[in-house]
Amino acid sequence: MMLFWAAFAVPALVGAQAAKPTDDCPILGPALPSDFDPSNATAIKDAISSFPSLIESLFESGAVNKSGTSFMIDVWSTQTxxxxxxxxxxxxTLDPYLTAGVLDDETQLRVGSVSKLFTAYALLNTAGLKVFDHYVTKYIPELAGNTDPGTIKWEEVTVGALAEQQGGTGGFPLSAISCYYTGTCSVQDFLSEMRDFKRPVIPVFQTAVYSDAGWGVLGLVLERLTNQSYAAALQSTLAQPLELVSSGATEPSAEGLNALALPRELTSWGMDNQISAPSGGVYSNTRDMRLMGLSILQSHFLSPAETREWMKPRSHTASLTSSVGAPWEIYRLSIPVSPASNRTRVSDLYTKTGGNVAYAAIFGLSPDHGIGFSILVGGETAVSERTPLRNLVGTEFVQAAEFAAFEHAQKNYAGFFADPNNESSNLTITVDEGKPGLGLPTFFVNGVDWRANVTQPALQASGDLFSIRLYPSGTEYSSSSAAGYGEGAQAVIKLFNAVAGSATPQPRSAVEGREGLFDDGCTQWENVGFFTASDFDLELVEGKLMSVLMRDSNVTMVRVE
Structure with missing residues (x-):
């Protein structure tokens, strides 16, 4: 019997029946800034208020077994x-197995294949992103030298290929799994099996195929890099620097234990196999998973550029709405751009799913919104019930975070701005229902309409009416002009990109519910900043937009109250 596994399913699109993609095609990424406390937003408060009744609906429908399943959900923000x-x-029915008599943020459960994320992050903290480019045989030469054409050629397999599920290793050999019961696990036996007998599921880098066995090899790479056992390496590379007090690859001590420790004869609790642990053997709780998620999004170990590189797709799947990273399971969500609209944009949700016998887990990050969540589940049907729980949490809170950003922008960005020395130089910033980003409906310099200077020449030549939206580029820096706004005022300049599109766009392709094979209606990414500067410097003081500078115009326009 396989003792751990992971799978993922694409969640239903938000408002799928009536949803239509936005006609304004933004650059992939956040549509509006998320650098504010979302807990004060009406949308988040509404999501929190309605969430218990939505959970009850899952119970009533039978999607989650109320009497036989326990779970803990945690949603958090990088801003708080x-x-x-x-x-x-x-x-x-499971309360007798709560060792501290309570299920809370500190309660430990098994996290199944979320262990892969722990392993990947430990590798990156130890050796950096460059380790993904190294061949596995650099660290494990015992895998080299096999001439059997029907087995894996390890000299062609990189660390990154395994982390991206593109090594073709498939599942663990039965001999490695049987060690759970016999206690006779041998690293050399495992490596011999992987070198001499393991047949590739697919050639390396052909596509992503879920491959637990590759993570057993990655655990050994971590051991060689740190000169420690896998369990010890997790402690030195992750647990200690991040203060993860309840995460590890061995059964936690009974003394003072706060855990949902289900009977081991019926579950996977206490079945600790250190060969397969890097793939699915970690214990954790929502507290530690929150700290790890904050660490990732705030680039505590990697540089911001390295974090962005890590959190990118490495392979597609046969689904149009899911991709694979290292080890991310990436869902391409269609989320409404504003509370009262059925117009949607694409936002990528980075997750990792896990399951052991009677335990399941979900870890999710939304870089667009600076939020994350974890779900830990225990019970006989935990693995099947993690999916509806994930769908509910992701749908409610990712959507609420998008609406919170819309609400925040309406209060702090929209307005009329003018050159204080020349009122014929002015512009308007809007936050529009049903449209992503910030609108730029008017922009005059010395009385001349300058919006044509931020559209691509092809759009101008077409003679079509055009629409210009501004989107955060992700670049910002401190401003020195805050003194004029009062003692202690904090000012920051955020760079926004102008993205121009036709006000009367062509129909979308069959991909988005229309006729045709190709989608030619979303190519704006090809033209941003291509011929002329498309960046705007937006100066915010204490979070409110106070001035706007378009670089080519060299005119700073200030808010007119």
Whole structure:
């Protein structure tokens, strides 16, 4: 019997029946800034208020077994460095197995294949992103030298190929799994099996195929890099620097234990195989997973550029809405751009799913919104029930975070701005229902309409009316002009890109519910900053937009109250 596994399913699109993609095609990434406390937003408060009744709906439909499944949910924000919402449900039949008598943020469960994320992050903290380019045989030469054409050629397999599920290793050999029961696990036996007998599921880098066995090899790479056992390496590379007090690859001590420790004869609790542990053997709780998620999004170990590189797709799947990273399971969500609209944009959600016998886990990050969540589940049907729980949490809170950004922008960005020395130089910033980003409906310099200077020449030549939207580029720096706004005022300049599109765009392709094979209606990324500068410097003081500078115009326009 396989003792751990992971799978993922594409969640239903938000408002799928009536949803239509936005006619304004933004650059992939956040549509509006998320650098504010979302817990004060109406949209987040509404999501929190309605969430318990939505959980009850899952119970009533039978999607989640109320009497037989316990779970803990945690949603958090990089802006607060804390939870913005937690929900726990403790099934009465499982209460006797709560060692501290309570299910809370500190309660440990097994996390299954979320262990792969722990392993990947430990590798990156130890050796950096460059380790993904190294061949596995650099660290494990025992795998080299096999001439059997029907087996894996390890000299062609990189560390990154394994982390991206593109090594073709498939599942663990049965001999490695049987060690759970016999206690006779041998690293050399495992390596011999992988070198001499393991047949590739697919050639390396052909596509992503879920491959647990590759993560057993990655655990050994971590051991060689650190000169420690896998369990010890997790402690030195992750647990200690991040203060993860409840995460590890061995059964936690019974003394003072706060865990949902289900009977080991019926579950995977206490079945610790250090060969397969890097793939699915970690214990953790929502507290530690929150700290790890904050660390990732805030680039505590990697540089911001390295974090962005890590959090990118490495392979597509046969689904149009899911891709694979290292080890991310990436969902391409269609989310409404504003609370009262059925117009949607694409936002990528980075997740990792895990399951052991009677345990399941979900870890999710939304870089667009600076939020993340974790879900830990225990019970006989935990693995099947993680998916509806993930769908509910992701749908409610990712959507709420998008609406919170819209609400924040309406209050702090929209307005009329003019050159104080020349009122014929002015512009308007809008936040529009049903449209992503910031609108630029008017922009005059010395009375001349300058919007044509930020559209691509092809669009101008077409003679079509055009629309210009501004989107955060992700670059910002401190401003020195805050003194004029009062003592202690904090000012920052955020760079926004102008993205121009036709006000009467062509129909979308069959990909988005229309006729045709190709989607030619979303190519704006090819033209941003291509011929002329498309960047705008937006100066915010205490979070409110106070002035706008378009670089080519060299005119700073200030808010007119």
């Amino acid at each position: 460095n804390a939870s913005i919402y937690q929900y726990s449900h403790s099934a009465e």
